[in-house]
Amino acid sequence: MxxxxxxxxxxxxxxxxxxxxxxxxxxxxxxxxxxxxxxxxxxxxxxxxxxxxxxxxxxxxxxxxxxxxxxxxxxxxxxxxxxxxxxxxxxxxxxxxxxxxxxxxxxxxxxxxxxxxxxxxxxxxxxxxxxxxxxxxxxxxxxxxxxxxxxxxxxxxxxxxxxxxxxxxxxxxxxxxxEGAILARGFETYAEGHGACVLAAGGTRVNPARGIAAGEDRFRMDGAQAFRVASRYMPAFLARLLARGGLDRGAIDCVLPHQASAQALRHAGRALRLGRDRIVDIFAQTGNQIAASIPTVLDHAVRTGRLRRGQTALLMGTSAGISLGGAVLRF
Amino acid sequence: MxxxxxxxxxxxxxxxxxxxxxxxxxxxxxxxxxxxxxxxxxxxxxxxxxxxxxxxxxxxxxxxxxxxxxxxxxxxxxxxxxxxxxxxxxxxxxxxxxxxxxxxxxxxxxxxxxxxxxxxxxxxxxxxxxxxxxxxxxxxxxxxxxxxxxxxxxxxxxxxxxxxxxxxxxxxxxxxxxEGAILARGFETYAEGHGACVLAAGGTRVNPARGIAAGEDRFRMDGAQAFRVASRYMPAFLARLLARGGLDRGAIDCVLPHQASAQALRHAGRALRLGRDRIVDIFAQTGNQIAASIPTVLDHAVRTGRLRRGQTALLMGTSAGISLGGAVLRF
Structure with a gap:
């Protein structure tokens, strides 16, 4: 990119x-x-x-x-x-x-x-x-x-x-x-992991007209594969993202990660080499809300005062794809 | 907008x-x-x-x-x-x-x-x-x-x-x-027409886990309502789109419309007040290919020489929503 x-x-x-x-x-x-x-x-x-x-x-x-x-x-x-x-x-x-x-x-x-x-x-x-x-x-x-x-x-x-x-x-x-800005953003897709997180039914390939086999209407996740692909690429991805904005890790006041899983949140902290106090974690009360996770944690951070005007927040995460994505915002 | x-x-x-x-x-x-x-x-x-x-x-x-x-x-x-x-x-x-x-x-x-x-x-x-x-x-x-x-x-x-x-x-x-450019673009949604073209099954509301009623897995179109909403707004939409680019209708060498239906293609010609020779119409051989229609007609125009380098093309159409959209390209 x-x-x-x-x-x-x-x-x-x-x-x-x-x-x-x-x-x-x-x-x-x-x-x-x-x-x-x-x-x-x-x-x-x-x-x-x-x-x-x-x-x-x-x-x-x-x-x-x-x-x-x-x-x-x-x-x-x-x-x-x-x-x-x-x-x-x-x-x-x-x-x-x-x-x-x-x-x-x-x-x-x-x-x-x-x-x-x-x-x-x-x-x-x-x-x-x-x-x-x-x-x-x-x-x-x-x-x-x-x-x-x-x-x-x-x-x-x-x-x-x-x-x-x-x-x-x-x-x-x-x-x-x-006055706010996106200071850096990045998005990388490693489609080799496309089979790790799948909902097959509901599109043109698997649907009622063509037949739905048992389980195809349910979300399938190979958590180990997803974690392997994501963790292989995440540290370098985050380094590139911060470099792109000329930013140091220390400039991040607040990390708003996708609440993928308890394991993924621990890994985000390690990959960023930032203390858990900088990472907003609401997973235990909401679970992984798919795309709603990142804006929910954003709203939580804003309403609880963890993210204040003028501060810098890193929104980041992984998604089915496997994709890695992030944006550094000056709030 | x-x-x-x-x-x-x-x-x-x-x-x-x-x-x-x-x-x-x-x-x-x-x-x-x-x-x-x-x-x-x-x-x-x-x-x-x-x-x-x-x-x-x-x-x-x-x-x-x-x-x-x-x-x-x-x-x-x-x-x-x-x-x-x-x-x-x-x-x-x-x-x-x-x-x-x-x-x-x-x-x-x-x-x-x-x-x-x-x-x-x-x-x-x-x-x-x-x-x-x-x-x-x-x-x-x-x-x-x-x-x-x-x-x-x-x-x-x-x-x-x-x-x-x-x-x-x-x-x-x-x-x-x-050297090419988008000279003007516009997109307007009239969600009052959201019931005119619907495929209900396949998302979070209608799916195998929650039950699919008869017909919900098939595309439903109230063609008269879709046409009414689209045709009410289309002439003014096209006028705004061209004005935004400082363009006169006469500057359009080639119109590449969504191949919605034979009726819609006739209406596009009338709304633009342009001759049928300016409008690329492949509907009889392809039908309405949903999102694939506009790029298919673009490819047809490029490969048959109807759109040449330096010429100006108007991509336009309506979609379920009802939305109206267009882009004027210098090819």
Missing amino acids: PSPTASPSLTIRGTGSYLPRTRLTSAQVDAMRGWAPGRCRARYGIDARHVAGAEETTSFMAVEAARRALDMAGWTPSDLDLILGACGVMEQPIPSTAVLVADRLGLGGSGVAAYDVNATCLSFVQALDLAALKLAAGEARRVLVFSSDIASAGLDWDRPEAAAIFGDGAAAAVLEAG | PSPTASPSLTIRGTGSYLPRTRLTSAQVDAMRGWAPGRCRARYGIDARHVAGAEETTSFMAVEAARRALDMAGWTPSDLDLILGACGVMEQPIPSTAVLVADRLGLGGSGVAAYDVNATCLSFVQALDLAALKLAAGEARRVLVFSSDIASAGLDWDRPEAAAIFGDGAAAAVLEAG
């Missing part, structure tokens, strides 16, 4: 997140699976995750998160001129999730552009980058980016290592140009 | 397309449906469409198209540093289609960034815009954009008005900075 020439102006005016009403504790998982009490917590490092109800659709949750972000900014939906959906899995194939969110926000007759970006768990980071480019080019002035995911729709509890660690939720940010 | 401030440099070095081996003629449709000979052709304005076989997956077709585009440019896959998938419906929800294409191109260990943009039938236009922004920002030097769609996986032949007009296929373009 060539070195970008500019630091695009990008100011996050508001953030918001939404957790489904139903909370599934690891004690409940132990009971459900017939495990010894405490096993789920001890094995996967998670206390609880939230599970979306039937009315808590992807677009419903996205709009709840978006309204909280708009409130923080003091904006209304009519202030927006671009809506970017950045989910791991869309609500439905046609039309895109951003369209459904635009309609729920009362923008159905507005003409506000709405479409989706999909980089699985890193969709939010790619959409932030796209928003910054659109702002810089004068193609948009005020942008909503949201990520909303319902992992529970595709989990296979007979493979608890790929089921126990996921949770549902949504988060959003509203953006404009201004 | 604010007016963009710049004309990003974007040169299309190569184009390519792929049509599945099986061709389904309208005479065969007449026989299949028990219609009088000639009815399908007379009613829908289509002679034939292509239908993907089991081995002609979304990513397989995309790679066939990509190799043709790379050949035209004299590039190899290793020249690329960004791969943007721009399909209407992805091959599978996780990971994104661009990742599968990267792997098939032999780039599995390369780190070349690969992800998807989804604006249904206008995905290619949005991905071109994103590519231009990435090139301008120095985030990429040589980009592959592909669109590949298998409409036949979701058609309901009991509703022939939404089945007879679709076809499968893929097309691609390879891009870099240079």
Whole structure:
């Protein structure tokens, strides 16, 4: 990847997140699976995750998160001129999730552009980058980016290592140009790992018309392969990312990682050679929320004061692909 | 939408397309449906469409198209540093289609960034815009954009008005900075029309785990509503698009419209007040190929000499959303 020439102006005016009403504790998982009490917590490092109800659709949750972000900014939906959906899995194939969110926000007759970006768990980071480019080019002035995911729709509890660690939720940010900036960004895909994390059913290859074999409608993860590919490339990726922005590790006030797993969060700390106090970790309370993880942890950091104006945050993570991605923001 | 401030440099070095081996003629449709000979052709304005076989997956077709585009440019896959998938419906929800294409191109260990943009039938236009922004920002030097769609996986032949007009296929373009440019671009979404064109099954809301009601796995189109929303906004949209680039209709050498339907193509001509000779129309031989339509008609125009270096082309169309989109390119 060539070195970008500019630091695009990008100011996050508001953030918001939404957790489904139903909370599934690891004690409940132990009971459900017939495990010894405490096993789920001890094995996967998670206390609880939230599970979306039937009315808590992807677009419903996205709009709840978006309204909280708009409130923080003091904006209304009519202030927006671009809506970017950045989910791991869309609500439905046609039309895109951003369209459904635009309609729920009362923008159905507005003409506000709405479409989706999909980089699985890193969709939010790619959409932030796209928003910054659109702002810089004068193609948009005020942008909503949201990520909303319902992992529970595709989990296979007979493979608890790929089921126990996921949770549902949504988060959003509203953006404009201004004093904030993306100081560095990077994204690398190692498609040799494309089989490590797969949801096969729901597209053109595996679907009801063509037949769905047992298990193809459930998320399949070879955690060992995913971790192997990601950890092989992560240290050098992070070094390149920081070098691109002329940044030292010490300049990072706050790391907002994808909450992939307890193991992945420990690895991020080691790869960055930064103390755990710098890394915002909410995994035990939310699980891995696919694309919603990074903006949820961003919202958490903003609302708890862990990320303050003028500080520097590193958003980073891995996604199915396997892709590695990151963005350093001056908040 | 604010007016963009710049004309990003974007040169299309190569184009390519792929049509599945099986061709389904309208005479065969007449026989299949028990219609009088000639009815399908007379009613829908289509002679034939292509239908993907089991081995002609979304990513397989995309790679066939990509190799043709790379050949035209004299590039190899290793020249690329960004791969943007721009399909209407992805091959599978996780990971994104661009990742599968990267792997098939032999780039599995390369780190070349690969992800998807989804604006249904206008995905290619949005991905071109994103590519231009990435090139301008120095985030990429040589980009592959592909669109590949298998409409036949979701058609309901009991509703022939939404089945007879679709076809499968893929097309691609390879891009870099240079003498070409995007002179103007625009995208507007009227989400009030989100129910006009729907494929419900395959995402988080309607899926095997939660149950799929009859028909939810098939594409549903209220053609009258889609046409009403699109035609209400299209003339003013096109006027704004051309004004944004300081362009007169007469400056357009060649219109490359989404091949939505015979009716939509006639309407595009009227909305632009341009003669049919300026509008490239391959609908009768391909049908509506969802996102693959616009790059397929681009490849057709380039290979037949209807679009030559230095000329100006208008890519335009409507998509499920309802969205209207367009880009004026100096080729």
